[in-house]
Amino acid sequence: MPFAILIESLGITPNASLHGYAIDSMLEMLHWFMLILFVGWSSFYFYTLWRFQRKKSPRANYVGTTSHLPTKLEGGVLVLEIVLLMAFAAPIWASRVDQFPTGPDVIHVAAVGQQFQWDLQYTGADGKFGQRRIDLVTGSNPLGLDRSDPAAADDLTTVNEMHLPVNKPCIINVMSRDVIHDFCIPNMRIAQDAMPGSVIPMWFVPVKTGTYEIVCAQLCGSNHSLMRGVLVVESEADYKKWFDETAKLSGATVVDGKPVAPADSAGIVAK
Amino acid sequence: MDDLPPSSEAAAAPSHGQSAHAAPSHGHGTHDDHAHEHHELGFWRTYIFSTDHKMIGIQYLWAGLFFLFFGFSLMLLMRWQIAFPGQALSWANASNHIGYQIYQILYHLGLSGPPVELPAVPPDPNNPPLTQYVFGKDQMPGGVMTPDFYNTLGAMHGTIMVFFGIVPVAFAAFGNFVMPLQIGTVDMAFPRLNMASVILFFLSAVLMTGSLFVPGGAAKSGWTSYTPLATISDQSVNTVFWGHNFHVLWPFWLTGQSVWIIAMAFNITSSLLSSVNFITTIVQLRAKGLSWMRLPFFVWTQFITAFLLLLAFPPLEAAAFMQLMDRLAGSSLFSPAGLIVNGAPLPNSGGGTPLLWQHLFWFLGHPEVYVLVLPGLGIIAEVVANNARKPLWGYNQMVVSLLILGFLSMIVWAHHMYLTGMGTAVSSFFQLTTIIISVPTMVILSSLIISLWGGAIRFTSPMLWATAFLPLFGIGGLTGIPLAFNAPDTFLHDSYYIIAHFHYVIAPGTIFALFAGVHYWYPKATGRMMSEFWNKVHFWPTMILMNCIFFPMFLQGMAGMHRRMYDGGATYGILNRDVLHWNSFISESAWLMGLAQIPFILNFCLSYKYGRKVSDNPWEATTLEWSAPSPPPHGNFPHPVVAYRGPYEYSVPGHPTDFTMQSEPPSSAKAIHISGPPPEDERSIGFPPLT
Amino acid sequence: MEIPYTFTARPDTGLYNGKLGIWLFLASEVMLFGAIFTAYLFVRLGADDGTWPDHIQNVWLGLTNTIILIVSSITMVWAWVALKERKFNTYRLALGITILCGLVFLTIKGFEYYSKYQHFGFMIKAEAFSKYEPELKKMDAYYSEVPSQDPSEHVYEVRGHFRAETADTITFAPDGMPSYLINLAGKENAEAAMGEKAGEENASGEEPTLTLSISDIHRYGRLLPKYGTYYAIYFLVTGLHAMHIVGGVVVMLYFLTIGSALYRRNPEQLSNRIEVTGIFWHFVDLVWITVFPILYLT
Numbered sequence A: 001m002p003f004a005i006l007i008e009s010l011g012i013t014p015n016a017s018l019h020g021y022a023i024d025s026m027l028e029m030l031h032w033f034m035l036i037l038f039v040g041w042s043s044f045y046f047y048t049l050w051r052f053q054r055k056k057s058p059r060a061n062y063v064g065t066t067s068h069l070p071t072k073l074e075g076g077v078l079v080l081e082i083v084l085l086m087a088f089a090a091p092i093w094a095s096r097v098d099q100f101p102t103g104p105d106v107i108h109v110a111a112v113g114q115q116f117q118w119d120l121q122y123t124g125a126d127g128k129f130g131q132r133r134i135d136l137v138t139g140s141n142p143l144g145l146d147r148s149d150p151a152a153a154d155d156l157t158t159v160n161e162m163h164l165p166v167n168k169p170c171i172i173n174v175m176s177r178d179v180i181h182d183f184c185i186p187n188m189r190i191a192q193d194a195m196p197g198s199v200i201p202m203w204f205v206p207v208k209t210g211t212y213e214i215v216c217a218q219l220c221g222s223n224h225s226l227m228r229g230v231l232v233v234e235s236e237a238d239y240k241k242w243f244d245e246t247a248k249l250s251g252a253t254v255v256d257g258k259p260v261a262p263a264d265s266a267g268i269v270a271k
Numbered sequence B: 001m002d003d004l005p006p007s008s009e010a011a012a013a014p015s016h017g018q019s020a021h022a023a024p025s026h027g028h029g030t031h032d033d034h035a036h037e038h039h040e041l042g043f044w045r046t047y048i049f050s051t052d053h054k055m056i057g058i059q060y061l062w063a064g065l066f067f068l069f070f071g072f073s074l075m076l077l078m079r080w081q082i083a084f085p086g087q088a089l090s091w092a093n094a095s096n097h098i099g100y101q102i103y104q105i106l107y108h109l110g111l112s113g114p115p116v117e118l119p120a121v122p123p124d125p126n127n128p129p130l131t132q133y134v135f136g137k138d139q140m141p142g143g144v145m146t147p148d149f150y151n152t153l154g155a156m157h158g159t160i161m162v163f164f165g166i167v168p169v170a171f172a173a174f175g176n177f178v179m180p181l182q183i184g185t186v187d188m189a190f191p192r193l194n195m196a197s198v199i200l201f202f203l204s205a206v207l208m209t210g211s212l213f214v215p216g217g218a219a220k221s222g223w224t225s226y227t228p229l230a231t232i233s234d235q236s237v238n239t240v241f242w243g244h245n246f247h248v249l250w251p252f253w254l255t256g257q258s259v260w261i262i263a264m265a266f267n268i269t270s271s272l273l274s275s276v277n278f279i280t281t282i283v284q285l286r287a288k289g290l291s292w293m294r295l296p297f298f299v300w301t302q303f304i305t306a307f308l309l310l311l312a313f314p315p316l317e318a319a320a321f322m323q324l325m326d327r328l329a330g331s332s333l334f335s336p337a338g339l340i341v342n343g344a345p346l347p348n349s350g351g352g353t354p355l356l357w358q359h360l361f362w363f364l365g366h367p368e369v370y371v372l373v374l375p376g377l378g379i380i381a382e383v384v385a386n387n388a389r390k391p392l393w394g395y396n397q398m399v400v401s402l403l404i405l406g407f408l409s410m411i412v413w414a415h416h417m418y419l420t421g422m423g424t425a426v427s428s429f430f431q432l433t434t435i436i437i438s439v440p441t442m443v444i445l446s447s448l449i450i451s452l453w454g455g456a457i458r459f460t461s462p463m464l465w466a467t468a469f470l471p472l473f474g475i476g477g478l479t480g481i482p483l484a485f486n487a488p489d490t491f492l493h494d495s496y497y498i499i500a501h502f503h504y505v506i507a508p509g510t511i512f513a514l515f516a517g518v519h520y521w522y523p524k525a526t527g528r529m530m531s532e533f534w535n536k537v538h539f540w541p542t543m544i545l546m547n548c549i550f551f552p553m554f555l556q557g558m559a560g561m562h563r564r565m566y567d568g569g570a571t572y573g574i575l576n577r578d579v580l581h582w583n584s585f586i587s588e589s590a591w592l593m594g595l596a597q598i599p600f601i602l603n604f605c606l607s608y609k610y611g612r613k614v615s616d617n618p619w620e621a622t623t624l625e626w627s628a629p630s631p632p633p634h635g636n637f638p639h640p641v642v643a644y645r646g647p648y649e650y651s652v653p654g655h656p657t658d659f660t661m662q663s664e665p666p667s668s669a670k671a672i673h674i675s676g677p678p679p680e681d682e683r684s685i686g687f688p689p690l691t
Numbered sequence C: 001m002e003i004p005y006t007f008t009a010r011p012d013t014g015l016y017n018g019k020l021g022i023w024l025f026l027a028s029e030v031m032l033f034g035a036i037f038t039a040y041l042f043v044r045l046g047a048d049d050g051t052w053p054d055h056i057q058n059v060w061l062g063l064t065n066t067i068i069l070i071v072s073s074i075t076m077v078w079a080w081v082a083l084k085e086r087k088f089n090t091y092r093l094a095l096g097i098t099i100l101c102g103l104v105f106l107t108i109k110g111f112e113y114y115s116k117y118q119h120f121g122f123m124i125k126a127e128a129f130s131k132y133e134p135e136l137k138k139m140d141a142y143y144s145e146v147p148s149q150d151p152s153e154h155v156y157e158v159r160g161h162f163r164a165e166t167a168d169t170i171t172f173a174p175d176g177m178p179s180y181l182i183n184l185a186g187k188e189n190a191e192a193a194m195g196e197k198a199g200e201e202n203a204s205g206e207e208p209t210l211t212l213s214i215s216d217i218h219r220y221g222r223l224l225p226k227y228g229t230y231y232a233i234y235f236l237v238t239g240l241h242a243m244h245i246v247g248g249v250v251v252m253l254y255f256l257t258i259g260s261a262l263y264r265r266n267p268e269q270l271s272n273r274i275e276v277t278g279i280f281w282h283f284v285d286l287v288w289i290t291v292f293p294i295l296y297l298t
C-alpha cells in the first residue's frame, strides 16, 4: 500500500485483508487531515502567542481581526468531513454489512464467545451449521453441537484456533453464550461485538499468509486479557489438510465427503 | 440584610411578607461587616450544612479535588500491573526499578556502566509485602494484583474521575461559586435544594468509596457497566473479609456492582437537583441589565451543561433501576434467554437485550463527555479574554455554537456502538451527527485562538494553563475525528487509541482548565493569590509528563493494543511486540506526574494562609464577580449590581484603563456602550489594522 | 438576604422560581419515564412470538385507578383555586380529597401487586405438553406456545393459582381463557360443552385443578419480575409511579398540616406552592394515563 506513509510511521499493524486497504487509506487520509489542521492551527497559535505577548504588543486591539477566513475554513472542514463520510466511510460500511460474498468458495464459520475462549464451528462442505443445543453444552462440547443432526456430520469445531485459505472469502457468524465479547483481528481490520442473543455475520478476505492474533476486544470478566486466539492463513492445500485432520478429531462423521469413524469422545482439538 | 433590595428588582417592588427562606438566622447582619454573619450561623451551618452557594462550591471543590487525586491514585496502582505484569508490588521490586532508572540516567550521562535489570523478586508467602495488607489478600495476594482487582480499579478510576472528580469540580464547584456572582445575584434560586444536592452527593461518594471495601471488591465491569457482565458479576460472593468468612452473612445485594448502581442513583439525583437549580438561577436571577447576550461565556457553558445533565441523566437513572432489578429481583431486561455462565444455564426468563443498556448508557455517556468539557471551555474563555485584554472574538457565534453543540450532543451517542451490529443507514446518521458536532467545537476553539490575535497577552498562572489547554485539547479533539467514522473505528475501537483520545480531551484538556480556574478564582474566594512560582513548578512537569503518558498510547493503539488488558497486552505477543516497551515509560511518567502534583497541593493549601493579599479585582477583570468583595460576604454584593455592558469590554478605545467592568456606570456619553461594541467610528482609533 | 422572585413573577420571564423549577424537574421526569417506555418498546418489539403476555391485567381495577387519579387532579386544581380565592376551608377539603384519592390509588395498586404475587406461571416443555393439553382444553384453560430456535427451549405456558406441591409434582388451578378470546369462540357454546371451567368455581366452590410433574416443567415462578420482562417492566413502571404518588401525598399532607400555617403569613406563597405541587400531581396523573393503555389494554 503506497498511500500509508503516515499511519505506518505511527506504527499501524500491517494489514492482511482485502477490505483493510480501504480502511487503511481512510485512516491515512484522516491522519493527514488531522495533521494539516493541527499544524495549521498550531502555527497560527504559536505565532499569535509570540507576536502579541505583552512585550511586543502593550495595548490590545478592541476589535481583533475582521477576517472571515475562519468561518470559511470551518465550513471547508465540514464539507471535507462530509465528503469523507459519503465517499468513503458509508460505502466501506455498506460493503461490510450489506454485500456479503456468496458462492461455494465462501467459508462459513460460527464464532461463539464464552468466558474466556472462542468456540469455532466450520460448516464443512454442506455449507450448513449443525444444530447447537443449550442442553448439550458440556466442557468438551462447549458449542452444544448436536452431532445427530445430519447438517452437523461434517462440521469442524475448534477452540481458539482458526485456519483459513488465503484469498478465499470467509463469513464469520459472531455470537456469544454468556457476556459481550468482541471478535477482533486487528491485522484483518475486522472487529465485531459478540452480543448474547444475536447472531451477527461479518466477512473478510485474507490476502496474506501468516499467523495473526484474534483479540477479545470487549471487557468480559477476569480473564478478558487472556481470551486470545490465533488465525492461521495458509495455502489452499495446507488448509485442506488441516481441515480434514481437525474435523475428524473434533468428531465429524463425514470428512472430505466420505464417512469416517467418529473420533474419541473428547471431541475437541486441543491447541 | 433586609435593607438590601433584591439585586434585579428595579421593577415592581412587591410588598411581600417574609419568605420561608428568610429564616431568622439568615435575615440579618450587615453586609459591610460580613465577618459577623458567620459567627451567628455557627460552625455547622457555615461549613457543613451551609446553604450559601459559595460554601457549597468550596465543599464541592474539596470533594472533587480529593476524588481527582483518589482516582489518579487508583490509576497509579493499575499502571504498575500494566508496566510489570505479574510482579509483586513490593518495596524490593519498586526499589529495583527505581534503581534501574537512576542507573540508566547515570549511564546516559556517562557516569556509570550500562545498568542491569534485576529479575523480579517473587512474592514470599511468609513475608507478604505491605500492599497485601493494605488492599487485602483476595485483591493483591502476595502483592500481585488479581485480574479482578485490576478490573475493579479500572472501573472505579473511570467512574470516580468522571462522576466524582470532574463533574463536581467543573460543574458543581465552579458553577456554584462563580456563576451566581457572575450574574450578580445573592445566591442560588433554591439554596436549600442546593444543600440537598450536596448531601446526596456526599452519600453517593461515601457509597462509591465504601464499595471498594465490600467482599468481592467494587464494581469490575468497566465504567460503562455493560450488561450482562455487570448483571452477573459478584452474584455470589465468597470471600475472606477481615479474616472471617463473610459469604453467608454479607447481603449479596450489597456487593460491588449493586453498590455502584445505588451510588450512581444518588449521584444522578444530586446532579438533577443541581441542574434544576442552576437553570432556574440563570434564567430568573440575572442582575438588572444582564441580558442573555451579556452573560459571560462561562455562565453560558454552565447553562448548557445543566441542560445536558437535566435531560441526559434520567435515562441512566432508569437504566440503573433496571440493572438493579436484573441483579436483585432476577429479571432479565438486559439479557436474552439461553445464557450459560460458569457452565450452568442462567435461570433467567430471557426477553431482554444488552443493546438496551448500551443505548441508555451512551445516551447519557456522550452528553456526559460534553458535561466534562464545556465548563472547562467556559473557564478558558474567561481566562483568555482576561489575559489577552481583549473581548472574545466572535462571542455571538460561540454562544450559537454552544447551543447547537448542546442539542447535537444528545443525538450522537451511538458512535460508541458502531460494532454492535449496526446497519448502514443508522450508522450513517450517527456518523453524520458526530462529524457535524465537531464543527461547533471547532468554532469555539478557533474563536478562542483568534481572540488572542491583537491582544496584549500576559502569561499569568491561569493563562499558562489555558495556553497549554488549547493545543492539547486540539490533539484530543482531532483524534476524535477518525473515531467518528465507523470504518476506521472498526480498527480503532476499544484500543489504546481511544484511551489516548479521550484522555487528551479530559486530562490535559479539562483538568488543565480546572487548574486555570482554581488559580483564576482563588483570589476571589480567599482574598489571596496563589504563588506564581510554585505554579510554574507544577505546570511544566505536569504539562510535559501528560504528553509522555498519553502520546505513546496513540502508537500503542495503532499497533493494535487493546484497552482493559490486565497484563498490558503482554499476552498478545505477536501483535503488540513493538509497543509493549512503552508501558513502563508511560507508568513511570504517570508516577512522576503524581509527584508533580505536590507543589500544587501545597500551593493550594498554604496560599490560604500565606498567599499575597490582593484587592477585589486583582486580574483587572470585567465580569460582575469582580465587583464583589473578596471573599464575598453572605449575600455577595454590598449593593445590588447592574450590568451596563457586555462581559468582555477590555481595551475599550477611549477608556482610561484597559478594562471596563460590567458594573461600572457609564460616566460620560462618549464612553458608554450600553449594549454591544462601541460605535464604528471609535473602533480602531490609533490601532494598526490587523489582517 | 432575600432570593428574588421566590413568589413573585420575574417580569421578563413571567415565572416565579418555583414554577420554573418544577417545569425543569418535570422535563427530567419526562426523560426518566421516557427511557422506561423506550425500554418497554425494546423488550416488547424484541419479544419472541408468544412470550408477551396480553390482557393479564384486571382492566377494571386499572380503570378505577385511572378515574381516581383524574378526579384527584381536578380536586387538586380546586384546592389551588380555593386558595387563590382565599377560602381556606375549601382548600383543606379539596386537598384532603386529593390525598384520599392518592391513598385509595395506592391501596388498589397494592392489591394488584398482591394478586401478581399469588399467581404462578409454568413453562411446560414442548415434548411433555401433549400429556396436559387435552385436560387444559377440556376446562377451556389458557395456554400459549412459546416456540424457539433451540428445541430444548421450546415450551408452552400456562398460568394459575398454586394449590399443592409434592416432591415431584405441582398442583395448580389454571386460569381461564381471557374473556376476549372466549367471546371470539362464542361463549354460550363453550359453556354448554364443558363441565368445569378453568378460573370459575364449580358448585362446591372449587376451581378445577391440574397436576404437573416437575420434570416436565422448564421453568416456573410467581408473576414477578423474574418470571418475564413484561412483569419486570410492569413492576418497574408502576413501582416508580407509585413512589411518585407517595412523594406527592407526603408533600400534600405537609401542606395540609404544618405547611398550611404559611396561609396566615403569606397566602400567595402558599398558593404558589400548591400550584407547583399541582403541576407535579398532574404530571404523575399523565404518566398513569400513558401506563394504563400500554400495560392494561394491550
Ligand code: HEA
Residues within 6 Å of the ligand: A037, A038, A041, A042, A045, B224, B369, B370, B372, B373, B415, B416, B434, B435, B437, B438, B439, B441, B442, B443, B445, B446, B449, B470, B471, B472, B473, B474, B475, B476, B477, B478, B480, B481, B483, B484, B485, B489, B492, B493, B494, B498, B501, B502, B505, B506, B510
Ligand atoms: C471531554 C470529553 C470528550 C470530548 C470533548 C470528546 C470529543 C469528541 N469525541 Fe470522544 N470520547 C470521550 C470523551 C470526549 N470526546 C470518551 C470518554 C470516550 C470513550 C468512552 C469509553 O469508551 O470509555 C470517547 C470516545 C469517542 C468515540 C467512540 C470510540 C469507540 O469507542 O470506538 C468517538 C467516535 O466517534 C468519539 C468521537 C469524538 C468526536 C468526534 C469529538 C469531537 O467533539 C471533537 C471536536 C474537536 C475538535 C475537532 C478539535 C478542534 C480543536 C481545535 C480547533 C483546537 C486546535 C488548536 C490548536 C492546535 C492550537 N469519542
Ligand code: HEA
Residues within 6 Å of the ligand: B065, B066, B068, B069, B072, B075, B079, B154, B155, B157, B158, B159, B161, B162, B165, B166, B221, B222, B223, B224, B372, B499, B503, B506, B507, B508, B511, B549, B562, B563, B564, B565, B590, B597, B600, B601, B604
Ligand atoms: C474524567 C475522566 C478521567 C481523567 C481525568 C483521567 C485521568 C487519567 N487516566 Fe483515565 N480513564 C477514564 C477517565 C479519566 N481518566 C475512563 C472513563 C477510563 C475508562 C475506564 C474503563 O475502562 O472502564 C480511563 C482509563 C484509563 C486507562 C486505561 C486502563 C485500561 O484500559 O485498562 C489508563 C491507563 O493508563 C488511564 C490513565 C489515566 C491517567 C494517567 C490519568 C491522569 O491524567 C490523571 C491526572 C490527574 C491529576 C493530575 C490529578 C489532579 C488532581 C489534583 C492534583 C488534586 C489536588 C488535590 C487536592 C488539593 C486535595 N485511564
Ligand code: CUA
Residues within 6 Å of the ligand: A113, A114, A115, A116, A180, A181, A182, A216, A217, A218, A219, A220, A221, A224, A225, A227
Ligand atoms: Cu471475551 Cu473479553
Ligand SMILES: [Cu+2]
Residues within 6 Å of the ligand: B365, B366, B369, B412, B413, B415, B416
Ligand atoms: Cu461520544
